[in-house]
Amino acid sequence: MRAKSTRRRLGQAALVLAAVTTASIITVPPAFADASCDRGEYCIYEDAGFTGDVYTTAGYLANYGNIRMTTSDWHGIGALLNNSTSSWINNGYTGAYSRVRVYREPNNVGEMWSGVPGQTSSYVGNGNNDDASSHRWTN
Numbered sequence: 301m302r303a304k305s306t307r308r309r310l311g312q313a314a315l316v317l318a319a320v321t322t323a324s325i326i327t328v329p330p331a332f333a334d335a336s337c338d339r340g341e342y343c344i345y346e347d348a349g350f351t352g353d354v355y356t357t358a359g360y361l362a363n364y365g366n367i368r369m370t371t372s373d374w375h376g377i378g379a380l381l382n383n384s385t386s387s388w389i390n391n392g393y394t395g396a397y398s399r400v401r402v403y404r405e406p407n408n409v410g411e412m413w414s415g416v417p418g419q420t421s422s423y424v425g426n427g428n429n430d431d432a433s434s435h436r437w438t439n
């Protein structure tokens with residue numbers, strides 16, 4: 301009786317595992333899903349000219365920390381977002397909280413640049429390159 305019960309539980313566990321495995325095959329990995337610079341997003345590029353690894357977000361980010369960018373090629377993991385921004389696009393919506401402000405330090409300390417919707421920078425300049433650590437949306 302006990303052995304049968306254990307076997308049934310193992311069988312159920314195998315079914316759950318199979319379902320999870322199937323789901324992860326069907327689901328598009330977030331690393332790839334997040335690569336496009338969609339409407340409403342602030343889009344960060346590792347290199348000048350909107351190239352290299354990418355990070356796109358419609359949200360605030362008070363500390364880039366250990367967040368990884370989306371890799372731009374087929375191998376490896378993305379570059380660290382922190383201290384990597386070299387070019388950017390504000391693809392946000394106009395209206396309230398449409399201006400993105402970018403900071404040298406976490407928690408919005410030391411503003412380096414800001415941009416309204418539609419504004420882009422193909423290179424942030426030598427003084428600001430690879431130095432951004434947080435951003436937020438403001439009016």
Ligand SMILES: [Ca+2]
Binds near residue numbers: 345346347383385
């Ligand atoms: Ca960079």
